[in-house]
Structures are given as C-alpha cells and as structure tokens.
Amino acid sequence: MESYDVLVVGGGLAGLRAAIAAVETNPRIKVGMVSKVYPMRSHTVSAEGGAAAVLRPEDSYETHAYDTIKGSDYLADQEVVEAFVREAPIEVIQMEHWGCPWSRDPDGKISVRPFGGMTTWRTCFAADKSGFHMLHTVFQTSLKYKQIHRHDEAFVTKLLIEGSRCVGVIALDQRSGRFDAITAKAVILATGGLGRVYAFTTNGNICTGDGMALAYRAGVGLKDMEMVQFHPTGLPFTGILITEAVRGEGGYLTNSEGERFLKRYVPNKMELGPRDIISRAMTVEFEEGRGFEGPHGKYMHLDVRHLGEDLIDRKLPFMRELGREFVGIDIVHEPIPVRPVQHYMMGGVDADISCATAIPGLYAAGECANVGLNGGNRLGSNSLSECLVFGAAAGRAASAYASSVSAVATNPIDAMLWDEARRVESAYLEKTGGEERIGTIREEMQRDMDAGAGVFRTREGLDKLTEQLGGLRERFERIKIEDSSRTFNTELTAALELDFMLEVSQSIVASALAREESRGAHARRDFPERNDEKYLKHTVAFSRASESARPRLEYRDVHITNFKPQARTY
C-alpha cells in the first residue's frame, strides 16, 4: 500500500501546481499524484487564450476584482476574488521563471492582450497555445522534485473516509487492472471539468466530472452547479475551441446579414463582452433567423481577415492551423464558422478560500472546485490563473495540514479496499445479462443535456430533463459490459465515468430548476430577471443516499465586501 503525506488527484495545471507547492511548503513530505492520463494529456493543454494578471502600472487589483465580480453577476465571493487578483501576478512570474514561453513586448517584458469582460489589457499569453505551454512547463518542472511520485493512468473510484477525515483514495491501475488503496494525510482533488455531460463541448474525452462526483458521494456539497459556461465560438461539428483571443486581437462576429449584431446586446464592449451574454445574443440571432445554415447547424462568422497575415501568424498561429486542418479554410482569407459550445463549469466541489472542503483532509482546486471565484460566469483567462493561484493555495494548505496530523491506521483501509474492488467487479466486470450499451446511454444523456440545460433554460425543459436523467440512471443499472479483461479496460473506465456523469448531471439540473431567476450563465426564459432579494445566494447540492433520488439543496449567502450588486450592463 502506497502512503503519502499529500495526494493529488489529477495532473493538470491545478494538480501539478498543488504538488509543487506542497513540496515547497515542506520539502520533507512525500507527495503522490494520481491521474487517469499522463499529466501532459490533461485538458489544460487545450486552453488557448491566456492567463489574467495585473502586471501593468496602469492596471490595478481593484479593476481586476471589479471586472471578475461584475462578470460573475455578483455571485462571486468577493474576498476570494480580492485574494486571487493579488496572487495571480506572482504566479504568472513564477511560471515565467519555470520557463513558460510567454509572448513578449519589444522591451522583453511579458505581453498582455485584451479579453472579454476585462476593462484593460491584462491577459498574459503564449501565442494561442497558452494552456499547452503552461501545462508542459509545470509538468516538466515537476519532474525535478524527487518528493513527487506519480501514478499515471490510474483511475480513482472512491475517496477513503475514515472517521470524519479523508485519508486517501482507491484507484484502479489501468494497465494491470489492480485496485490499490493509496493513503494520505491530505487529498487534493484537481480533476478538472465535466464538459462531456454535454454533446457539444470544447472539453476532451477525459472531462467527466470525476472529482466532483467523488466528493459528492463522500458527502461534500456541489456549489452553483447550474452555472455552466457556453463559449460563443466553437467550430460546428467538432466543438473545437476558437479562442476568445481572436476577438481580443480584433476579430468581428457577424451574422448572416453581414452585421456586427453585438451592437444590439453589448454596445459598449461589442466582441469583448462576456461569454454568457454573447452566447445568448448568438442564440437569439439564430432564433430570429439571422444565422448561417450549415450541415452541422446554425453558425455565425468570426472574421479576422482585416487583421492581416502577419498578426495572425504571430498571435493566432494555432487558430490558423485548426482552421486549415479541421475546417479546410485559411482564416487569413475566410471567416471562421462558430457557434456557442459548452466550455467550462463554474460550479464545483464546495471549497473555501484555502481550498478546504467540509471534510477534514480533503481539498479541491481548479475547475473541479468552486472556491467562490467565478460565480455565475467566469471571465475568459481567469481560469488558467485560478488553477495556478488555487492549486498553489491547496498545495500549501494540504501540506500544512498533513504536517499537523498523524498517519492513517491501515486496518480499516484494507477492508475498504476489498469492499470497493468487489463493488466494481460485481457491478461491471462480472456483470452478465445487461442489454444497454454504454455508448447509447452516454449519447442520450449528452443530447438531453444540450436540449434541456443549455444556453437558455425553462421549467418545462428542466422537468423533462429530470425525467430523462432518471430514466437513464435506471437503464444504466442494466448496462452490458463486453470487456472482461483486466488490462487497460477502457469500457470499464467509460462505465465508471458515465456513472459519475449521470450523478453530476442530476446536480446541475436540480440546481438549475430551483434557481428561479436569470443570473450569469443561468438564463431562465420563464424568469428572465435577476432577483437579488431571493437568489443572491450560492446553491449547494448534496447527494441523497440513493443515486436515483434528487439532490437536497441548501443556500448560502454570497460574501460581499466592496462591490455592491448593480445592474450588469456592458
């Protein structure tokens, strides 16, 4: 049985940053990292636009905080935002020292670009592959720490809870098919998002909400799960992300009448409006017949032709590559077809400013967590910074906690390992007689979520979705597993992921149904106004004992410090 002081689940930007911070807080500790993929495959790799940080004398913490809070539609916890904006520049510099190839100004300083919802230029970037470069930089840097031990391609199926403490995980080693108990004095969840509960998403196949489901099942609340971000510019069919930096660098969004339609929605910001509002604007334009019709649905034009080949090749080379390879167009000469696409989860594991959850010894950071930073709508380029700032915070907090508590007794762990291995074996590997295909249930779930919990929601649609998810959960009990191999059984992991996805989908829908207002990314057609009196609150969803029962919801006050809620217009 492997045993660590701090165990990180997830090898993306937040997880790797946490692992390094844990070691740097106390170099004598041993840190474990469990990831279901090799860390450099983590979905951070697909982030494009950049990381927000106040680096310029003309910028200020107050403006970054205000932009973030206004962007959140006042659902962010303001002391969290205020701490975040102060830490972000330090983290960006740390990444620079570790070798991140940030794009530079002529004087050799880190360059910044404009981004949606930000009042000034503060998004640091490495061309349009910022996430890729940041992930590889922090992963390669992590290799120099002898205290960090990795378990690559190991899938966590359960958190170990002993007494009231989290004392490790049970993980399936994909290569051998063996279940291992990996114990630790503190565990950090950094498992990323859940975009794969939707059909049309920018998220990779691995983004299945694992950490959220693990924490939820262990009794931790999931906060603001109704807040799902739809990015305005995904490529039709594939959902490949076209970065907001395209608009930051001056790209235009135009409808089928050749009109920059955002003048009717965000006249003062135009293409640099926040994502939630632009995605709604596009959806309304489609409904009113001003979208282009394509083989894969309606779309708009994102036009960079006026920017010129030189700027595109310097600042948006990956976009040109994606256009050429996946659409067969050269964006220098042709507009890019785009439409809104699920992109990011504001909601997540309920955690406080130091990433601690309600279970002692359990922390959460990055997209899987909700520390109160993003509220109803995250601003573009705040999430890479969030992974750094809160990854580091979680690493430091977990390291300090681990140094203060005693090691875990191994006796009860053996029994828990046995029980969990038996549960998975009997539910999946030894299961006979099922008739439902995993792929079919997953596709139906994704289609239903797109239809019922998309850019706009209604009670009717959410009620229907609740029924549909209930039906899919019942059918999931009758799935057919064809693969009984122990070696790299990806049908088994797909089943475990689908189980997690059905669970977190239910929390999204229940939270969305109960929030009878429109705020941030949660737009109810039947309740189009924001209602601060009733809903200036976080939704916290708790799992009931049975998987088919609807979650129990609690509400918690939003922390307001210096920025009183106002009408959100741009």
Add this chain to the structure above:
Amino acid sequence: MATRFDPDKDSAPRLQSYDIPFPDESMVVLDGLNYIKAHVDGTLSYRWSCRMGICGSCGMMVNGTPKLTCNAFLRDYWPKPVIVEPLSNFPIIRDLVIDMEDFMHKLKSIKPWIIRKQEIPLGAGEHRQTTSQIDDFRQFSQCINCMLCYAACPVYGLNDEFLGPAAIALARRYNLDSRDQGLKERLPVIADSEGIWECSFVGECSVVCPKGVDPAKAIQQTKLDTTMRFLLPYGNREP
C-alpha cells in the same frame, strides 16, 4: 481494420475488421474508432482525449504511417480500407495502446526544466526575453509528446537505448532558452546516450511531426554543440 491484442488471451496481435458508416466528410479516423467502441464493439481499447491535435494521446499507425487519428480524415483514405495499428517501435499494452514508459524516463533524464546557477527571486519580476530569443527555441517547444517521431525513427526501432527525437528536441528547447544555463548538465546525457551518432539525416521524425517540430535539426545541432563549445547558445555561454 484495427489491431486487437489482449495479453490475458492473445499470444500475438491480430487485425479485426469493422464496417462503419461514413455519413460525413468531416469524420476522422478517431471518429471511426469511437463509433466502433460506442456501437459495435465495446472491447476495442485506445487512448484519446482532446480531439484537436494538442493533447498527443491518439497517435497510431494509419495505413502504415504514424498519425494523430484526430486529424487523419477518413475522406483521404476512402474508399480503401483503413488499417489502424499501434505505434511502431513500442511494446503493446492492449489493442492500440502502447507502452510509453520508456519515453517518460528519457524525458526526465534530459532535465526538461530551467537550470540556473542562481535563481532570481520572484519579487525581481520576469527575466527579459525578446521575441527573437524565443524564436531560437520556439519550434522545439511545440512538442506534444505524441510519440509519432519515435514510431518513425529507424534508429529507435533498432536500439531503444537511443534517447530519441522528442527527448533531444526538448533538451534543445531548454538549451536554447536565454533563461537557461543547464546545457553542461544535459549535454553528457545526450552525447553519452547510445544512438545519437547513428542518427543519419533520414529525418523521418521531422516528416511525421504533426506540430512542425524538426527533431532531426535538434539532433544535428546537438552534435555540433558537443564538438564546438565556442558556439554555445546564448544562455549557456561562459561570462
């Protein structure tokens, strides 16, 4: 057709045929595999994630050539059959899943992190670096570790002690970075590794790279570094 191999049951890999619908010109080889997995045969195993050519998971041999299956379009092969096999030169774990632990060790061995004689404190801000200094190493920093270059490398195919194209390109990436002073620590690892002197100008690695990295160039430049110390890259010159 796709390679099937389960070490629990099979003594050797074999090919299995699948027929799939091809309703859309936009479909890539990976979409075909996903169709099989979801609707025909749940036991087929392979790695994939981002589906946009950046995570590096889905490299396989497609009709004998190393490719990212997420941007290998079926329309370029149709109406001929598409044969998907695991990347050459690697042990197979299962079906289309290769064992890449060897690379993970090699990656670590070249010390792919910034090495400095003295670190500057965070409070001192960033190192200044010009765009032309980034241009020195930019292409080598584009490596996504997809392993296509190892599958194409005739030297690695014969001798897996060879550090290989991606690891040497990444060593080069750090050696050429104006912030780095670690060349003297990395050079022996590369120069002493077997194979670098066997690498000819074949350049198959650079041909198959989906990200425009030129590992062959990195290897030739590194050979020069080991013999011509007076031409060392910027950050690694003696003061």
